[in-house]
Amino acid sequence: MNARPLVIVGGGQAGFTLATRLRDLGDRRRIVLVDGEGTAPYSRPPLSKEYLVATKAAGDLLFRPESYYAAQDIELRLGVTATGIDPGTRTVTLSGGDVLGYADLVLCTGAEPRTLPLAGCDEVVTVYRREDTDRLRTILAVANSIVCIGGGFIGLEVAAAAAKHNVHTSLRDIAGTAADLSRQGRGRRGLPAATATADPGAGARRLHRREERGAGAVAAGRGDMTRESSPRLR
Numbered sequence: 001m002n003a004r005p006l007v008i009v010g011g012g013q014a015g016f017t018l019a020t021r022l023r024d025l026g027d028r029r030r031i032v033l034v035d036g037e038g039t040a041p042y043s044r045p046p047l048s049k050e051y052l053v054a055t056k057a058a059g060d061l062l063f064r065p066e067s068y069y070a071a072q073d074i075e076l077r078l079g080v081t082a083t084g085i086d087p088g089t090r091t092v093t094l095s096g097g098d099v100l101g102y103a104d105l106v107l108c109t110g111a112e113p114r115t116l117p118l119a120g121c122d123e124v125v126t127v128y129r130r131e132d133t134d135r136l137r138t139i140l141a142v143a144n145s146i147v148c149i150g151g152g153f154i155g156l157e158v159a160a161a162a163a164k165h166n167v168h169t170s171l172r173d174i175a176g177t178a179a180d181l182s183r184q185g186r187g188r189r190g191l192p193a194a195t196a197t198a199d200p201g202a203g204a205r206r207l208h209r210r211e212e213r214g215a216g217a218v219a220a221g222r223g224d225m226t227r228e229s230s231p232r233l234r
């Protein structure tokens, strides 16, 4: 019978690094890496940069080719979500009903972007997964304008990419003034001032203005909320 494995839930940067570092250190225990996304672990930072402007392909995002995991005896369970943990029996329940016993369990479930109730906006993209950027790329190819909520790094990178596509961005941020954004170093992302209307402080409350309802998309890059309060793992 197989020994119970180390189960790592979450195959982002943290989960990937843990699994690969253990192997690098010569740890040969059985490792199972579970991730809700259907692709081998990949790097998110290019999602709002090179991948958004198509100078990197999907394969370039991967930390390692899929063959690496087989060679290192790291079992990938992709497209599967951990839905429950029973510390008593040391088991994790997976979506689909499988129950996975573990010797040790590490949660690397990261953080997910905060979302907004944006009733009436039919094209809202929250930039976190590769598929989000795929959708945003399609939108930027045809839209005249977008509303970007969040003037942090990701929001500004999205606005800069939009500018490259000649898509006008209306940037919304809770920060007091455009100067505040700039002072926080958030204005240094190659965002041409002429192509974006920065409206810090406006937040989402004006999203129902007619011209913004007509925008091609709302791209939300509103920072992270730890998954502790996520309904995904209870």
Ligand SMILES: Cc1cc2nc3c(=O)[nH]c(=O)nc-3n(C[C@H](O)[C@H](O)[C@H](O)COP(=O)(O)OP(=O)(O)OC[C@H]3O[C@@H](n4cnc5c(N)ncnc54)[C@H](O)[C@@H]3O)c2cc1C
Pocket (backbone or CB within 6 Å): 009, 010, 011, 012, 013, 014, 015, 034, 035, 036, 037, 043, 044, 045, 046, 047, 048, 080, 081, 082, 083, 108, 109, 110, 111, 112, 127, 128, 129, 154, 227, 232, 233
């Ligand atoms: C668009 C974008 C641009 C960024 N740019 C930069 C940058 O330039 N510089 C920088 O330092 N950082 C950047 N970051 C942040 C950086 O990517 C994160 O800090 C990093 O990804 C965190 O890694 P993580 O493994 O902790 O979490 P995550 O990357 O969030 O990975 C968590 C994984 O856990 C999985 N998961 C969650 N719950 C479950 C569950 N119940 N069952 C199974 N799987 C689950 C998720 O599917 C996800 O794959 C960027 C992030 C984004 C989204």
